[in-house]
Amino acid sequence: MTEALPLAVSFEAFTDVGFWFGVLVTAGIYTLVALGLQLNVGYTGIVNFGQAGFMAVGGYTMAILVLEAGVSFWLALPIAVLVTMLFGVLIGLPSLRLRADYFAIVTLAMAEVVRLTAQNAQGLTGGNKGLYCNFEGVSQTCFDDAWRSVSSSILDFVEGFWPEVDPLFPLLLVIWVTIGVAIVALEYIQRTPWGRVLRAVREDEDAASALGKNALLYKLQSLAISAMLGAFSGFFLALFLTTIQPDDYEPIVTFYAFGVLILGGLASYKGVAVGAILLWTLLEGMRFVELPISEERTAALRFALVGLVLILLMAFRPQGIFGKKEEMVLGR
Amino acid sequence: MEASARAEPALGGEGRGLRERAREHPAAAAFGVVALIVLALIAAKGLHDVAQASLNGLTLGTIYALGAVGLTLVYGILRLVNFAHGDFLAFGAYIAFLVNVTWDLPLAAAIVLAMVATAALGLLSERLMWAPMRKKGAGFLQLLLMSIGLAFVIRSVIQWFWGTEIRTLDVNVVDSVSFLGLRIGQTELMVIVVGIVVLAAVAAVVRFTMLGKRMRALSDDIALAEVAGIDTRRVILYTWLFAGALAGLAGTLAGALTNLRPEFGFELLLPLFAAVILGGIGNPFGALIAGLVLGVVIELSTLVVEPRWKVTFGFVALIIALIVRPQGIFGKAKGV
Numbered sequence: 006m007t008e009a010l011p012l013a014v015s016f017e018a019f020t021d022v023g024f025w026f027g028v029l030v031t032a033g034i035y036t037l038v039a040l041g042l043q044l045n046v047g048y049t050g051i052v053n054f055g056q057a058g059f060m061a062v063g064g065y066t067m068a069i070l071v072l073e074a075g076v077s078f079w080l081a082l083p084i085a086v087l088v089t090m091l092f093g094v095l096i097g098l099p100s101l102r103l104r105a106d107y108f109a110i111v112t113l114a115m116a117e118v119v120r121l122t123a124q125n126a127q128g129l130t131g132g133n134k135g136l137y138c139n140f141e142g143v144s145q146t147c148f149d150d151a152w153r154s155v156s157s158s159i160l161d162f163v164e165g166f167w168p169e170v171d172p173l174f175p176l177l178l179v180i181w182v183t184i185g186v187a188i189v190a191l192e193y194i195q196r197t198p199w200g201r202v203l204r205a206v207r208e209d210e211d212a213a214s215a216l217g218k219n220a221l222l223y224k225l226q227s228l229a230i231s232a233m234l235g236a237f238s239g240f241f242l243a244l245f246l247t248t249i250q251p252d253d254y255e256p257i258v259t260f261y262a263f264g265v266l267i268l269g270g271l272a273s274y275k276g277v278a279v280g281a282i283l284l285w286t287l288l289e290g291m292r293f294v295e296l297p298i299s300e301e302r303t304a305a306l307r308f309a310l311v312g313l314v315l316i317l318l319m320a321f322r323p324q325g326i327f328g329k330k331e332e333m334v335l336g337r
Numbered sequence: 338m339e340a341s342a343r344a345e346p347a348l349g350g351e352g353r354g355l356r357e358r359a360r361e362h363p364a365a366a367a368f369g370v371v372a373l374i375v376l377a378l379i380a381a382k383g384l385h386d387v388a389q390a391s392l393n394g395l396t397l398g399t400i401y402a403l404g405a406v407g408l409t410l411v412y413g414i415l416r417l418v419n420f421a422h423g424d425f426l427a428f429g430a431y432i433a434f435l436v437n438v439t440w441d442l443p444l445a446a447a448i449v450l451a452m453v454a455t456a457a458l459g460l461l462s463e464r465l466m467w468a469p470m471r472k473k474g475a476g477f478l479q480l481l482l483m484s485i486g487l488a489f490v491i492r493s494v495i496q497w498f499w500g501t502e503i504r505t506l507d508v509n510v511v512d513s514v515s516f517l518g519l520r521i522g523q524t525e526l527m528v529i530v531v532g533i534v535v536l537a538a539v540a541a542v543v544r545f546t547m548l549g550k551r552m553r554a555l556s557d558d559i560a561l562a563e564v565a566g567i568d569t570r571r572v573i574l575y576t577w578l579f580a581g582a583l584a585g586l587a588g589t590l591a592g593a594l595t596n597l598r599p600e601f602g603f604e605l606l607l608p609l610f611a612a613v614i615l616g617g618i619g620n621p622f623g624a625l626i627a628g629l630v631l632g633v634v635i636e637l638s639t640l641v642v643e644p645r646w647k648v649t650f651g652f653v654a655l656i657i658a659l660i661v662r663p664q665g666i667f668g669k670a671k672g673v
Binding site: 046052099100103104105106107109110111113114115117118121122125256260263267299301302304305306307308309311312313314315316319320323 | 479481494501
């Protein structure tokens with residue numbers, strides 16, 4: 006930082022490939038989190054504030070299976086997905102009968118119980134230190150060993166025609182392929198009769214029930230799919246940070262994801278991806294605005310930015326960028 | 338209150354199951370359960386330990402109650418699930434820090450100024466955000482997300498001016514008072530005394546004054562209250578004044594007990610919601626009593642489980658309470 010120019014903006018950052026890799030990986034993880042919210046909030050009308058909890062259940066289950074039970078990474082992933090979905094159903098069964106505001110608070114409390122359990126059940130989760138590797142003598146096993154070998158073989162292959170590619174490339178690739186598959190699948194099921202019932206439940210639960218649709222069952226399925234997407238984002242976050250710590254699953258993750266959701270717009274899956282990229286470009290880009298202020302104050306500004314995005318969008322454009330006003334559940 | 342009054346003419350318990358009776362008199366049933374747990378704990382752990390834990394719990398409960406009364410009034414009257422309420426508490430605490438430590442004035446002055454500043458913050462948010470949004474007919478999720486945005490903004494202001502390091506108020510944390518073999522720190526005693534006095538005053542205002550009556554009317558049905566000739570705008574302003582001032586007080590007392598970090602307000606939010614829901618949304622008496630009970634129950638839990646689990650215990654209690662009886666102990670079943 007130069008002292009002569011107190012308000013210099015260096016646009017070099019935006020031409021730096023490494024910057025975009027970081028932004029796109031983070032934005033990708035948040036896209037997956039917010040896709041689940043889109044299904045729940047945008048299409049089913051259930052206000053789920055527990056996405057961070059589902060991420061934690063997915064990530065921790067995978068890591069514990071690999072490190073404690075010696076299950077292979079590739080087997081641990083589907084098991085962890087199933088466990089997370091089951092957890093979602095267990096949470097949803099009693100709480101989805103409640104009014105929307107109660108459900109929001111229950112799911113938030115659930116996510117906090119998960120995080121605090123991870124913090125306190127030190128024997129299983131490593132407490133605040135979290136999970137990464139097990140050391141036994143000289144040999145060590147880490148939960149991402151299998152991923153690392155795949156990652157490095159992808160890198161070897163790519164370096165053939167793109168020398169000095171960013172080491173994040175394989176993760177970026179896998180995340181955005183997952184997002185692509187998820188969006189196509191979600192948009193497909195939205196057009197099926199199943200998807201139409203979801204919207205009917207969102208618009209008028211009583212009417213849907215009167216037509217013989219079991220609204221609770223549909224909401225449960227919606228929550229379970231959202232939990233699955235949460236588990237996926239939990240895996241990717243763990244692979245990105247190369248560790249799993251309780252602090253990474255604070256409710257603030259869910260709140261940021263809501264920011265992404267609202268920015269992209271309700272009832273639009275592609276909007277979620279655009280919202281995530283936009284928000285994280287802004288947030289990460291702020292690092293390069295060389296303000297004459299301390300690190301702490303820059304962090305404070307990031308908070309203010311997300312807060313203002315939420316407030317201003319809600320006030321002036323509640324349907325977000327791509328949202329459809331006639332499909333908004335906000336107005337009720 | 339009402340429920341326990343109705344509990345008096347015993348409905349001749351013969352033909353009726355215990356479950357059914359418990360459902361009809363939830364407050365009595367809840368106190369019965371708590372009393373049983375306390376008795377069991379006394380039998381297992383001894384009277385002294387239980388009394389000491391209850392006393393600690395009363396300190397915590399006072400803070401919960403002060404925070405929850407304001408939160409429930411706003412929730413009930415404005416249909417606003419205010420996720421920024423925890424950060425209101427933190428804001429008050431940091432104002433108290435400014436007065437008490439930076440300006441080196443006595444704690445009493447800090448408490449008063451914190452209450453004034455937080456009340457002003459509440460009124461400002463009403464003026465700039467909530468009143469215009471209500472006019473637009475914004476729904477619950479819209480207001481909820483907006484309150485999260487407000488929470489972020491308040492936290493960023495705190496972090497901007499005071500940073501992230503841990504701050505403490507200038508209070509006596511060494512001396513303690515002993516009576517009946519129980520020990521209580523001077524600060525804790527101050528918290529309980531100030532808190533209980535203010536809570537009694539609030540209860541009196543809500544119960545006996547015309548303003549309190551109007552607030553309760555709005556909480557029941559805002560349209561009906563308006564038709565009945567109540568100046569709802571005025572009552573809403575008083576509601577924010579109450580909620581803000583109580584949040585400022587609660588935050589300062591919480592800060593005096595432990596310490597100040599930018600996120601400590603948010604950490605208090607879920608227990609406050611627990612008290613609000615247990616007490617029945619929009620019911621200030623319910624929130625007051627539920628807050629106190631929640632504090633005591635959480636501290637009592639440390640007799641059975643390790644203290645590090647006590648926060649988790651509080652949240653699990655919230656989830657169970659919501660699922661078993663979403664309308665709260667004092668609430669009436671309508672639209673849950």
